[in-house]
Each structure stands twice: as structure tokens, then as C-alpha cells.
Amino acid sequence: MNKTLKTDLVKVSHIDDLSSQIGKEVKIGDNEIALFKLSSGKIKAIENRCPHKQGPLSQGIISGEYIFCPLHDWKIDLDNGEVQKPDDGCVKTYPVEVIDDFIHIRV
Numbered sequence: 001m002n003k004t005l006k007t008d009l010v011k012v013s014h015i016d017d018l019s020s021q022i023g024k025e026v027k028i029g030d031n032e033i034a035l036f037k038l039s040s041g042k043i044k045a046i047e048n049r050c051p052h053k054q055g056p057l058s059q060g061i062i063s064g065e066y067i068f069c070p071l072h073d074w075k076i077d078l079d080n081g082e083v084q085k086p087d088d089g090c091v092k093t094y095p096v097e098v099i100d101d102f103i104h105i106r107v
């Protein structure tokens with residue numbers, strides 16, 4: 001039996017419409033996603049909701065490959081969504097693909 005999960009690749013933004021180090025909120029169906037272009041040029045997409053008290057992570061501060069929640073400063077790894085100690089939790093991350101300068105998110 002084929003157990004491959006069915007996912008959709010959704011075009012969300014032109015790469016030039018994303019400012020470096022500034023989050024952008026995008027919505028795909030019920031998914032609210034925070035999109036970031038890091039200073040390294042990498043693009044990251046995570047759930048736009050902090051596991052602490054639902055802070056909007058798209059408005060957080062980026063440092064390296066981490067986002068700091070704008071409400072109470074929890075530090076979250078943009079690669080795997082894990083909250084860093086001493087806090088605890090995890091947010092969903094989404095695979096990103098850039099095709100012909102357009103950012104696509106797999107949901």
C-alpha cells in the first residue's frame with residue numbers, strides 16, 4: 001500500500017516581495033504561516049502561532065536561524081520549529097521551494 005502523504009505545492013510570493021529579516025504572514029486554507037528570508041538568503045516557513053500564548057511569529061525578531069516571539073521572547077528554531085530551553089514546545093514547519101523566483105510552500 002502506498003503511504004505517501006498527499007501534499008500541495010502552493011505559490012505564495014515572489015522572492016523580491018520578501019524583505020530580508022522581516023517576517024511576512026501568508027494564509028493557505030486554514031494554515032497561517034510566517035515566511036522569512038534570512039540574511040543567508042535561506043527561506044523559512046513556520047506556523048504563525050507561538051506555542052506559548054499564540055504570539056504572531058511573523059512579527060518576531062530573527063537572529064541567525066532562530067525567531068524570537070514578539071510577545072514574551074521565546075526562541076524558536078526555524079529549521080525544525082523547536083522551542084529552545086528553558087522553554088518547551090514546537091511549531092509546525094513547512095518545506096519551501098523556490099521555482100523561477102517564486103516561493104512555494106508545501107502544505
Ligand code: FES
Nearest residue numbers: 050053055069072
Ligand atoms: S506568546 Fe510567544 S513567547 Fe509568549
